[in-house]
Amino acid sequence: MSYKLIEAENxxxxxxxxxxxxxxxxxxxxGAGLIGRNMGHxxxxxxxxWALQNVSFTLSRGETLGLIGHNGAGKTTLLRILNGLxxxxxxxxxxxxxxxxxxxxxxxxxxxLTGRENILVNASILGFSKREINERFDQIVEFxxxxxxxxxxxxxxSSGMVVRLGFSIASHMEPDILLVDEVLSVGDLAFRTKSQxxxxxxxxxxxxxxxxxxxxxxxxxxxxRAIALEKGEIIYDGDTERAIDAYRTxxxxxxxxxxxxxxxxxxxxxxxxxxxxxxxxxxxxEFNIGDSVIIRIHYEAIKPVENPVFNIAIHxxxxxxxxxxxxxxxxxxxxxxTGTGYVDVHVPHLNxxxxxxxxxxxxxxxxxxxxxxxxxxxxxxKIRGGLDVNGIAYIPHTWQASSN
Amino acid sequence: MQDTDQLPVFTYSATTQRSSxxxxxxxxxxxxxxxxxxxxxLFIRDISAQYRQSLxxxxxxxxxxxxxxxxxxxxxxxxxINFGETDIxxxxxVIVGTLLWQVFVDGLNAPLKSATAAQPLLAxxxxxxxxxxxxxxxxxxxxxxxxxxxxxAVVIIFKLTPAWGVVFAPLLILLLILLGLTLxxxxxxxxxxxxxxASSLPILIQLAFFVTPVVxxxxxxxxxxxxxxxxxxxxxxxxGRDLITKGMVVDIISPVMVGSIxxxxxxxxxxxxxxxxxxxxxxxxx
Numbered sequence: 189m190s191y192k193l194i195e196a197e198n199x200x201x202x203x204x205x206x207x208x209x210x211x212x213x214x215x216x217x218x219g220a221g222l223i224g225r226n227m228g229h230x231x232x233x234x235x236x237x238w239a240l241q242n243v244s245f246t247l248s249r250g251e252t253l254g255l256i257g258h259n260g261a262g263k264t265t266l267l268r269i270l271n272g273l274x275x276x277x278x279x280x281x282x283x284x285x286x287x288x289x290x291x292x293x294x295x296x297x298x299x300x301l302t303g304r305e306n307i308l309v310n311a312s313i314l315g316f317s318k319r320e321i322n323e324r325f326d327q328i329v330e331f332x333x334x335x336x337x338x339x340x341x342x343x344x345x346s347s348g349m350v351v352r353l354g355f356s357i358a359s360h361m362e363p364d365i366l367l368v369d370e371v372l373s374v375g376d377l378a379f380r381t382k383s384q385x386x387x388x389x390x391x392x393x394x395x396x397x398x399x400x401x402x403x404x405x406x407x408x409x410x411x412x413r414a415i416a417l418e419k420g421e422i423i424y425d426g427d428t429e430r431a432i433d434a435y436r437t438x439x440x441x442x443x444x445x446x447x448x449x450x451x452x453x454x455x456x457x458x459x460x461x462x463x464x465x466x467x468x469x470x471x472x473x474e475f476n477i478g479d480s481v482i483i484r485i486h487y488e489a490i491k492p493v494e495n496p497v498f499n500i501a502i503h504x505x506x507x508x509x510x511x512x513x514x515x516x517x518x519x520x521x522x523x524x525x526t527g528t529g530y531v532d533v534h535v536p537h538l539n540x541x542x543x544x545x546x547x548x549x550x551x552x553x554x555x556x557x558x559x560x561x562x563x564x565x566x567x568x569x570k571i572r573g574g575l576d577v578n579g580i581a582y583i584p585h586t587w588q589a590s591s592n
Numbered sequence: 593m594q595d596t597d598q599l600p601v602f603t604y605s606a607t608t609q610r611s612s613x614x615x616x617x618x619x620x621x622x623x624x625x626x627x628x629x630x631x632x633x634l635f636i637r638d639i640s641a642q643y644r645q646s647l648x649x650x651x652x653x654x655x656x657x658x659x660x661x662x663x664x665x666x667x668x669x670x671x672x673i674n675f676g677e678t679d680i681x682x683x684x685x686v687i688v689g690t691l692l693w694q695v696f697v698d699g700l701n702a703p704l705k706s707a708t709a710a711q712p713l714l715a716x717x718x719x720x721x722x723x724x725x726x727x728x729x730x731x732x733x734x735x736x737x738x739x740x741x742x743x744x745a746v747v748i749i750f751k752l753t754p755a756w757g758v759v760f761a762p763l764l765i766l767l768l769i770l771l772g773l774t775l776x777x778x779x780x781x782x783x784x785x786x787x788x789x790a791s792s793l794p795i796l797i798q799l800a801f802f803v804t805p806v807v808x809x810x811x812x813x814x815x816x817x818x819x820x821x822x823x824x825x826x827x828x829x830x831x832g833r834d835l836i837t838k839g840m841v842v843d844i845i846s847p848v849m850v851g852s853i854x855x856x857x858x859x860x861x862x863x864x865x866x867x868x869x870x871x872x873x874x875x876x877x878x
Contacts, residue, residue: 193599200606211785214875218781221867230606272604272718274874280605287602292716300641312633313719364599 193284193365193396194247194270200278201240201265201420202232209235230278239265240420243279247365252397254407254428256435257417258442263400266417267291267367270398285364288314293354299343303334303353306342310357324360331386332356333379352379359386366390369400384410404432408575429574436544439505440473440568443546453559457493457525459549460486462500462567474570475538477582483513483533483567485549492526496560497552500533505544505568516556539582542573620862623720630719631726638731653738657694661687664807675808680837684750688833689806691743695736695765696825697797699772702728704783704790711784714869715876721869722862725777732769740765743836755839764832767851770858771824777861781868785875805830824850 204210213233232238240262247253255263268274269281271289296313297306307328311321329338332353337345345353368387387410391397401407407414407428414431416424416438424434465482466472475481483500501512513533515522522531547567551560643649664686667673678685706728707714714721740762747754783789804825811817819826827846834841841847 210875214785214872215782217871217874218868221871222864269604272602273715273870275604275870276606278606280603283602283604285599287718289717292712295716296710296713298637298641300644301637305637305640309633309637312630313713313717315719318629 191248192246193249194245195282196246196270196279197244197281198279199240199243199266199269199276199281200238201262201269201274202236202277203239203265204233204236206235238420240269240276241278243417243420243422245415245422245425247396247398249364249396250391250394251413252391252399252411254411254414254431255398255400255417256404256407256414256431258435258439260419261417261438262420263417264369265420267369267398267400270365271367283365286315286362287365287367288358288361288363289367289369290355290358291367291369293358294350295354297342297350297354300341302341303338303345304329307353307357310354311361314358314361316361320361328356328360331360331382348376348379355379355383359383359390362393363390363395366395366397367400368397370402404435404575405578408432427574429576432574433542433572436542436570437474440544440570443505443544443565443568451561451563453551453561454553455561456491457487457489457496457551457560459551459561459563459566460488460528462486462547462549462563464567464569473568474572476572477541477577478537478539478584481535481538481569483535483547485531485533486528487525487531487551488528489525492524493553493560494524495521495554496525497554497556498522498531499550499552501548501550502540503546503548505546510540510545514556516552537584538571539584540571541577541579541582542571542575545569545571616863620866623722623866624726627720627723627726630723631730634723634727635730635734638727639734650738653735654742657687657690657739657742661690664690678809680752681750684746684752684837685833686807687746688743688836689829691739692765692768692829692832693801693804693806693825695732695739696768696772696829698732698735699729699769700776700797701772701793702732703773703776703780704793706731707780707784708790711876714784714873721865725773725862725865729769729773732773733766736765736769747836752837753839754835754837757835757839757841761832761835764828764835764847767847767854768825768828768832771828771850771854774854774858774861777858777865780865781872784872800825824854 204213213236243262243266245253255266257263265274267289269276270283271287271291272283294310296310298309301309307325308321311324311328312318316324329335332349332355334345334349334352337349342350342353366387384406387397387399391410397410399407399411411428413426414424414428415422416431416435418435418438423438424431463471463484463486464473464475465484466475467480469482485498485500497514497516499512499514502510504510545568546565547569548562548564549566550562552558553560646652648655661683664673665683668675668682668686703725706724710724713719714724743761746752779789779793783793800823803819804823805819806829810819810826810830827843827850831841831843831847
């Protein structure tokens with residue numbers, strides 16, 4: 189027999205964009221289900237799309253698999269199919285062993301009842317038998333760290349306490365497969381650490397884990413393998429760092445065409461485009477750490493402008509600013525600009541860490557304060573690599589060993 | 593850790609697997625078994641939550657049927673309406689009738705109410721779905737038991753002396769619950785999708801109240817006699833009332849028939865529920 193706990197073959201799942209129509213399809217499917225036919229399972233009806241398509245993978249005992257992909261890529265849908273909540277419209281999935289999902293923590297808690305009573309109910313919903321609950325009750329309470337509140341009604345708990353209790357109950361079951369969706373990022377730091385340790389314990393006990401998180405650090409830290417999803421399809425399955433890299437590429441693709449409504453300025457001088465050129469002056473969006481890059485800012489002056497200030501701001505995608513490059517702080521004056529042209533910024537070593545970055549292009553009046561034009565996210569760039577290089581800054585360096 | 597070979601295997605696939613009747617029944621039985629414990633927990637949860645947030649607690653089981661009965665007793669005694677003669681004192685007729693009707697209505701409402709409340713759970717956690725129905729059945733049974741206290745009180749206060757047949761009265765109450773539950777289960781899947789079901793149910797129940805011999809004797813002349821013949825609640829309710837007040841029934845065949853058909857259809861409703869719920873969950877938000 190095989191040692192595979194999950195074997196998914198060619199799974200596809202349709203969703204409907206329109207709620208009214210979705211409900212109507214529900215009734216249709218119900219009718220088809222009752223007479224035992226699979227009516228139109230394979231074809232898209234109006235307003236439907238494939239939320240998952242051609243998804244095949246296997247999971248073995250003791251493996252920890254990360255699922256990454258941006259919102260709507262199909263991660264949660266896949267988990268719901270694995271969990272047996274919804275049926276695939278195509279393909280099939282085989283699951284061996286007891287499955288436990290750390291997803292809806294504290295679902296089914298009744299606010300009026302005490303923590304103690306809710307443990308009994310929740311554990312029962314999750315499939316614990318009475319004997320199993322009694323055996324683990326004290327452990328669950330202790331792990332949750334809320335012993336002193338256990339006989340108080342749950343509605344007096346803070347949201348953090350509810351999650352703690354929920355996690356504690358769900359993680360004390362002994363599953364063969366554990367599904368974890370975004371729960372490691374809730375609660376305070378101490379509890380997050382505790383949860384990660386608990387996951388590690390389960391992993392060491394041979395439990396196969398599927399982890400969904402937007403926190404790539406968690407994925408990289410916990411998972412030996414990852415699957416990157418894009419628009420419902422697997423774009424990479426394998427090494428975690430490379431999956432993260434693939435995910436970033438897909439992330440950049442989806443952000444490339446965003447027109448920003450925040451464009452502002454007096455408009456005499458406009459930025460038409462910002463290009464990134466590699467060392468051979470060819471346009472490129474993907475670089476390795478330390479590559480030489482030219483940032484080319486194409487401008488158009490409606491009328492002649494005196495000494496404009498050019499500024500490129502580099503952000504982590506949807507995150508903090510990494511750096512800003514300004515002509516005035518660098519002591520550069522550009523004189524009078526007329527017509528169209530471009531300004532180049534030469535970066536000999538682009539020492540950014542692997543990630544997706546967005547560039548904002550800004551031109552100021554010579555006061556360095558009033559905008560001529562400002563275009564957010566005018567360009568994107570990706571530094572290749574996973575999270576094996578970590579932190580916030582890259583320092584050029586060499587290593588050398590010497591003996592005294 | 594067990595050997596991988598011994599682990600239970602679940603297959604989720606796009607194509608429906610045909611199963612033999614024997615497989616079907618064995619899976620029904622095993623699912624019912626595994627949902628029993630959970631159903632009991634859910635029942636205990638609902639009962640404790642319900643009474644912890646209420647001053648009058650159990651009294652609420654008595655109040656609605658008593659109020660309804662009082663209204664009709666007053667209307668009839670003042671001759672505002674005239675439902676004709678009943679062979680037992682009218683107040684007894686109405687109180688017992690209303691209570692039995694209420695038991696049926698409880699059963700009818702229970703599955704949808706319980707499934708709607710559990711919607712977030714249904715969408716996120718894979719647990720035996722039957723437990724929702726089962727726990728709502730426990731709840732209705734519990735409420736019916738409390739209501740039976742009034743029935744006993746009525747028998748004592750009005751000095752009724754029913755014959756030995758009164759021991760079958762609980763069976764009739766159970767059948768009324770099961771009839772309500774069966775209809776309720778059929779409504780549940782669609783009721784989870786469309787709120788129209790939940791909105792129209794009270795109106796339909798009110799209409800049904802007047803085409804069931806709850807507060808008046810069933811008319812015996814055609815076409816109004818159809819009320820008693822076509823309405824499945826009528827024979828059970830009439831027989832139940834006769835058993836409680838007199839200890840015997842005039843017509844034994846129709847309640848027995850309705851009862852057995854109810855049990856058969858309950859089984860079909862259960863199968864329908866099992867097929868329908870996964871399809872419905874797909875359409876619910878996660």
